[in-house]
Amino acid sequence: MTASHASQEFLPFVRPDIDAAAIAEVGKVLASGWITSGPKMQAFEAALSALFDGRPVRTFANGSATMEIALRIADIGPGDEVITTPITWVATANVVLTVGARPVFVDIDPRTRNLDLAALEAAITPRTRAIMPVYLSGLPVDMDRLYAIAKRHNLRVIEDAAQAIDSRWRGRRIGAFGDLVSFSFQANKNITTIEGGCLVMNSPEEAQRAERLRLQGVIRTGMDGMDVEEPGGKFNLTDVNAVVGLQQLQKLDAITARRALLADTYFQCFRAMSGFEALGVELPLALDPDAATTNWHMFQVVLPTDRMAGGPAAARRQFMEAMRERGIGTGVHYPPVHLFTHYRSLGWREGMLPHAERIGQGIVTLPLFPAMQPADVERVCEIFTETCKRLSH
Numbered sequence: 001m002t003a004s005h006a007s008q009e010f011l012p013f014v015r016p017d018i019d020a021a022a023i024a025e026v027g028k029v030l031a032s033g034w035i036t037s038g039p040k041m042q043a044f045e046a047a048l049s050a051l052f053d054g055r056p057v058r059t060f061a062n063g064s065a066t067m068e069i070a071l072r073i074a075d076i077g078p079g080d081e082v083i084t085t086p087i088t089w090v091a092t093a094n095v096v097l098t099v100g101a102r103p104v105f106v107d108i109d110p111r112t113r114n115l116d117l118a119a120l121e122a123a124i125t126p127r128t129r130a131i132m133p134v135y136l137s138g139l140p141v142d143m144d145r146l147y148a149i150a151k152r153h154n155l156r157v158i159e160d161a162a163q164a165i166d167s168r169w170r171g172r173r174i175g176a177f178g179d180l181v182s183f184s185f186q187a188n189k190n191i192t193t194i195e196g197g198c199l200v201m202n203s204p205e206e207a208q209r210a211e212r213l214r215l216q217g218v219i220r221t222g223m224d225g226m227d228v229e230e231p232g233g234k235f236n237l238t239d240v241n242a243v244v245g246l247q248q249l250q251k252l253d254a255i256t257a258r259r260a261l262l263a264d265t266y267f268q269c270f271r272a273m274s275g276f277e278a279l280g281v282e283l284p285l286a287l288d289p290d291a292a293t294t295n296w297h298m299f300q301v302v303l304p305t306d307r308m309a310g311g312p313a314a315a316r317r318q319f320m321e322a323m324r325e326r327g328i329g330t331g332v333h334y335p336p337v338h339l340f341t342h343y344r345s346l347g348w349r350e351g352m353l354p355h356a357e358r359i360g361q362g363i364v365t366l367p368l369f370p371a372m373q374p375a376d377v378e379r380v381c382e383i384f385t386e387t388c389k390r391l392s393h
Helices: 018-031 038-051 063-073 093-096 117-123 143-153 202-215 237-247 252-272 312-327 352-363 374-391
Strands: 056-061 081-084 104-106 128-132 156-159 182-184 195-202 217-220 223-227 299-302 362-366
Touching: 018 104, 018 237, 038 056, 038 195, 038 237, 056 143, 056 182, 056 202, 063 182, 063 195, 063 202, 081 093, 081 117, 081 217, 093 104, 093 117, 117 143, 117 237, 128 143, 182 362, 252 299, 252 374, 312 362, 352 362
Parallel strands: 081 104, 081 128, 128 156, 156 182
Antiparallel strands: 056 195, 182 195, 217 223, 299 362
């Protein structure tokens, strides 16, 4: 470790930013006596609706509940199939199982690391009812092509946009158009409510059903009337969470701009590193500003694990341990879902989705959060390159 690095504090791959103003607003909510779902939740939903061009929005306790409710609004259940990607947080597939349907994994495009739309149509069967794309690191798929396929086959689209708040397609914000669009506000997201999420819908009727389903399916009438036509869950967002979200939403433009600056610094630094290109590390896709614009939720690289000590099975673990010893935190987002034990029991095996398996074995998330400075990025790039060189054959 060099002297310049020895004194520097550990740099995690993400760090939430809850400022003094948000903490003060939380205090006011706690003092008000109304700490569960109430006026702050309603204000947060109104602000989100404005962000998404006036579409109906309802908030939830987490971004998994939003997807489960979206599936239920689309009336997807036993016997149905939902096509999705294996490179995602496992909740994407788990919620499909929760409603009794079957997730069908399609391989990814190795350039975007998102669902390969070229392979999508071949996976459609008479049982397919929906497509659930995931926008990894905030990068949208080709939205024009996605919705053309859905229209051709009369399928619902449930967008897992958990990481994509303020990402855009052809200048339009994700969530401002489309079908059912789910966002997460979990602690590591670009804006957070600590835990939480929201679902953007198409009509007041869908929004009313979402309201019922997030609170046990209860329908209230008058002072004492109560009924349940279909069971729901306990998924409501509290005012404590909502007021944090309101404060974060005010900073969204600045957060997105800062992340873009840091991502650009990563590209510049890596390309300037001596010997970096020869390592065979795969950087994120260079974007077409006229089409997909990401919010840079994460900066992810794919390690050349076949060239590294320990081989594909152990290379990433050794690399991450070495980075941690040098004061740099990293993450894995994500191992391929289809190779988890439960999904193997449903018939998925190695070799079925080769791009996802290779990238899932080597993908690494590097530090990126607004409080970072360009010097922090330079430090990561330097240590990353040194570590890769040391562990390469």
